Amino acid sequence: MPQGAAIRHLEDEMARTFKITGYLVDANDNYDAEDIEGTIEHYTDLIANLKIVASSEWKWDDDCPENFEGCTVEDYERRF
Secondary structure, three states, X not given: OOOOOOOOOOOOOOOOOOOOOOXXXXXXXXXXXXXXXXXXXXXXXXXXXXXXXXXXXXXXXXXXXXXXXXXXXXXXXXXX
């Protein structure tokens, strides 16, 4: 959406803001930050202050923490 574009809003409708926090792991290196941002924007009316940060490439291993439930924030953050 162009910067400064108006949001479609119906009279008397309420709005809500969602904060999204998390990590997406692309195990096959198929996407870049622009792909992810474009996909999110495609499914929403407006994204305000969306910032996608990509880590450097790293070697996937089936035993890496990101491959298991219970992976911690620290496990993800070490990639940055």
